[in-house]
Amino acid sequence: MTGATKVSDLTRVDGDASIRTQDGSGRLWDSVKKAAFVIGSGILFLAAFGNSLTWHLQKFWGASGDFWQNLWTKLYTTYEGHDATLFFLGTMLAPMVTFWVCNALLMIVDITGKPSFITRYRIQVDKNIPVDPVKLRNAVKTVIFNQVFISGPMVVVIYYLMSWRGNPCGPELPTFHWTLMELAFFSLVEEILFYYSHRLFHQPSLYKHYHKQHHEWTAPIGLVCIYAHPLEHVMSNMLPVVMGPILLGSHVTSTGLWYCVALVSTTISHCGYHLPFLPSPEYHDFHHLKFNQCFGVFGVLDRLHGTDAKFRQTKQYERHVLLTSLTPLNESIPDSPKKSE
Numbered sequence: 412m413t414g415a416t417k418v419s420d421l422t423r424v425d426g427d428a429s430i431r432t433q434d435g436s437g438r439l440w441d442s443v444k445k446a447a448f449v450i451g452s453g454i455l456f457l458a459a460f461g462n463s464l465t466w467h468l469q470k471f472w473g474a475s476g477d478f479w480q481n482l483w484t485k486l487y488t489t490y491e492g493h494d495a496t497l498f499f500l501g502t503m504l505a506p507m508v509t510f511w512v513c514n515a516l517l518m519i520v521d522i523t524g525k526p527s528f529i530t531r532y533r534i535q536v537d538k539n540i541p542v543d544p545v546k547l548r549n550a551v552k553t554v555i556f557n558q559v560f561i562s563g564p565m566v567v568v569i570y571y572l573m574s575w576r577g578n579p580c581g582p583e584l585p586t587f588h589w590t591l592m593e594l595a596f597f598s599l600v601e602e603i604l605f606y607y608s609h610r611l612f613h614q615p616s617l618y619k620h621y622h623k624q625h626h627e628w629t630a631p632i633g634l635v636c637i638y639a640h641p642l643e644h645v646m647s648n649m650l651p652v653v654m655g656p657i658l659l660g661s662h663v664t665s666t667g668l669w670y671c672v673a674l675v676s677t678t679i680s681h682c683g684y685h686l687p688f689l690p691s692p693e694y695h696d697f698h699h700l701k702f703n704q705c706f707g708v709f710g711v712l713d714r715l716h717g718t719d720a721k722f723r724q725t726k727q728y729e730r731h732v733l734l735t736s737l738t739p740l741n742e743s744i745p746d747s748p749k750k751s752e
């Protein structure tokens with residue numbers, strides 16, 4: 412996606428102005444054209460550089476390729492004739508376990524304020540020390556509700572949809588190249604659907620009734636990623652993630668892998684700690700702090716629509732990098748003097 416960032420210089424738009432005048436059809440059409448241009452560049456970029464990247468990875472994958480296929484064959488024969496079970500193991504159980512393992516670890520840090528090795532990477536330094544237990548309990552309840560009563564039934568529907576479309580639990584694993592292309596495609600679909608549905612939820616009438624709940628957390632923590640009104644959970648959290656595999660008729664393994672990746676990545680973007688060697692959460696953390704900036708996942712569409720204009724003038728923007736040293740970015744790029752440390 413990095414190839415797309417240059418386009419931004421052509422399309423500087425004031426963030427607020429673009430939000431308020433979005434209904435102007437000329438501007439909307441203009442944005443659609445820009446989006447098509449950026450997405451097209453993204454695909455070209457992947458096509459050009461993906462081949463050499465995947466060739467190297469395939470060498471590694473090829474060496475252990477039989478291992479993964481054998482593992483899948485074993486699982487497949489164990490559950491032969493029980494495709495629904497296989498599908499739920501892959502797309503419900505695996506992502507749920509992944510989500511709760513990550514978030515249990517993060518919650519320990521949020522509740523105890525320890526270890527300091529992690530808390531020193533806190534983005535909003537004076538928040539959640541420790542996290543409010545009442546607020547946390549409320550969030551946990553909503554998250555479980557959304558997973559059991561919204562995501563659960565949706566996965567059932569998706570199973571029937573994908574079985575009707577093809578065979579999501581086939582005996583053969585997809586190739587590594589194809590899996591990688593799928594993940595890229597899923598990310599693209601997620602960026603588009605999440606950006607626009609999320610921005611729609613920021614329209615005052617919808618915001619008040621639906622999205623405000625998610626924004627109760629101006630300094631988010633990991634599991635707040637699915638702390639949302641049920642309607643928002645369907646439209647903004649689930650649909651952008653599940654549409655990709657439905658469109659491609661993906662195998663249960665790549666679908667499950669993608670759900671895990673999407674859950675871990677949204678947990679990281681809400682976790683409130685900018686940890687070394689993990690994707691930067693500054694973008695979405697800033698969205699929770701300021702409400703009218705940074706609506707997307709990767710930032711491509713924010714750049715296009717100018718909804719990151721204010722963000723780009725902040726310290727948070729300077730810190731929005733992959734941290735490759737152990738020094739917290741709050742120390743290496745401190746706030747302006749009026750607010751020390």
Ligand SMILES: [Zn+2]
Pocket residue numbers: 609613622626698
């Ligand atoms: Zn929002």
Ligand SMILES: [Zn+2]
Pocket residue numbers: 625631635636681695699
């Ligand atoms: Zn959020």
